[in-house]
Amino acid sequence: MRLYAVVAAGGFRRYATYRVATAAGVFTNTVFGFIMAYTYIALWDERPQLGGYDLSQAVTYVWLGQALLMTCAMMGGGFEDELIERIRTGDIAIDLYRPADLQLWWLAGDLGRAAFHLLGRGIVPLLLGALAFDLALPASPLPWLAFLTAVLLGVVVSFAIRYLAALSAFWLMDGAGVLQITWLAGLFFSGMLLPLTLFPGVLGELARLLPWSSLLQIPADVLLGKRTGWGLVHAYAFQLSWAAALLGAGRLVQSAATRRVVVQGG
Numbered sequence: 001m002r003l004y005a006v007v008a009a010g011g012f013r014r015y016a017t018y019r020v021a022t023a024a025g026v027f028t029n030t031v032f033g034f035i036m037a038y039t040y041i042a043l044w045d046e047r048p049q050l051g052g053y054d055l056s057q058a059v060t061y062v063w064l065g066q067a068l069l070m071t072c073a074m075m076g077g078g079f080e081d082e083l084i085e086r087i088r089t090g091d092i093a094i095d096l097y098r099p100a101d102l103q104l105w106w107l108a109g110d111l112g113r114a115a116f117h118l119l120g121r122g123i124v125p126l127l128l129g130a131l132a133f134d135l136a137l138p139a140s141p142l143p144w145l146a147f148l149t150a151v152l153l154g155v156v157v158s159f160a161i162r163y164l165a166a167l168s169a170f171w172l173m174d175g176a177g178v179l180q181i182t183w184l185a186g187l188f189f190s191g192m193l194l195p196l197t198l199f200p201g202v203l204g205e206l207a208r209l210l211p212w213s214s215l216l217q218i219p220a221d222v223l224l225g226k227r228t229g230w231g232l233v234h235a236y237a238f239q240l241s242w243a244a245a246l247l248g249a250g251r252l253v254q255s256a257a258t259r260r261v262v263v264q265g266g
Contacts, residue, residue, distance in 0.1 A: 003100060004104055004105070004107075004108035005108070007105060007108040007109050007112070008108040008109065008111045008112040008115075009112060010109065010112065011108065011109035011110065011111065011112025011113045011116075012112035012113070012115055012116045013112075014109075014112070014113070015112075015113050015116040015117065015120070016116055016120070022120045022121060025070065025120075025121045026120075026121055026124045026125060029066040029067075029069065029070075029121060029125040030066070030124070030125045030128050030129075032066060033062060033063050033066040033125050033128075033129055034132070036062045036065070036066075037059050037062045037063070037129065037132075037133060040055075040058045040059055040061075040062055041055065041058075041059065043058075044058050050198065051194075051195045051197035051198040052197050052226070053195065053197075053224070054136075056133075056134050056135065056136040057136045057224050058195075059129075059133045059134075059135060060129075060135040060136045060137065060220075060223075060224060061191075061195060061220050061224070062129070063125060063126050063129035063130070063133075063135060064126070064216070064219070064220045064223065065191070065192050065216055065220070066122075066125045066126070066129070067118070067121075067122035067123070067125060067126045068118075068122065068151065068154070068215065068216050068219065068220075069121075069192065070117040070121050070122070071114050071117045071118040071121075071122055071151065071155065072114070072151070072154050072155055072158045072190070072215040072216065073110075073113075073114070073155075073158050073159075073162065073186075074158070074183070074186045074187055074190050074192055074215055074216070075183050075186070075187065076162070076179060076183050078110050078113055078159070078162060079106050079109055079110050079113070079162070079166075080162045080163075080165065080166040080175070080179055081179075083106060083163075083166040083167075083169075084166050084169045084174070084175045084176070084179075087166070087167075087169040087170055087175075088169060088173060088174065096258050102254060103163065103247065103250055103251060103254060106159075106163060107156070107159050107163075110155070110159045111155065111156075111159075114155040118151070136224060137223075138223065138225070143222070143223055143225065144223070146222050146223075146227075146232060147219055147222050147223040149236070150214075150218055150219040150222045150235065150236070150239065151219045153214060153236065153239035153240060153243060154214045154215045154216070154218065154219055154239065156239075156243045156247075157211050157212075157214040157215065157239060157242050157243050157246065158186070158214075158215055160211075160242075160243060160246030160247045160249075160250055161182055161186070161211060161212075161246060162179070162182065163246075163247075163250045164246060164249060164250050164253060165178045165179050165181075165182045166179070167250065167253045167254060167257060170253075170256075170257040185210075185212060186212050186215060188207075188212075189207050189210045189212035189213065190212040190213065190215040190216040190217065191207075191213065191215075191216045191217035191220070192215075192216055195217065195220075196208050196213055196217045211242040211246060213238075214238070214239045214242055214243075218235050218238070218239060221235070222235060
């Protein structure tokens, strides 16, 4: 485990070196936060309590989305492009023969990336949003701990989805198309554009059952007090179930890919 802790720390330091990019990201997240916040205000003025949120909760949801956009890599920006390139060039064969688990290696690095983006690109926009708007942020530390736990599980689910998409390059030679589909699905079904509680009928039920709801909708509802008691336990169980299922699928695909590399190498 010490090895993967070092990899995670390296992932954090790697993204921390891009200070200008981080500042630009904070600026972009803040600008879009203001645009979306005023859009939500106009919508909630017409439809108070829309989706089960009051106006303050709806605006808070906007700024949580900006804080988690890069943390949960809803638009990519993590390890996946590098992994696809290593598969395309054949360098992945070296990785597969290393005395380290391939999936855990990339997961550790992605956790380091997520930790940096939460601190570097998440907190500042949220604080600026809190200064400009009346956000429904809890004063007690317990909801924040519950929220951070949900965010961690969301990051793992996000990793598992992107890892599976990247592994498709073993058969497609270029997983860019698959990644783009997962990014679009992530933006839509995570609740980044609109809370999933606003989706009508069967679409709403389906959206809330898909793994992408773990990335934003569930963490936001945890912080906003929509998930407490057994509801919080159910939320964690939902995220853990998807994480386990997707990581397990990733291991199966990884094993198939390893056999493919061994056969071709032999």
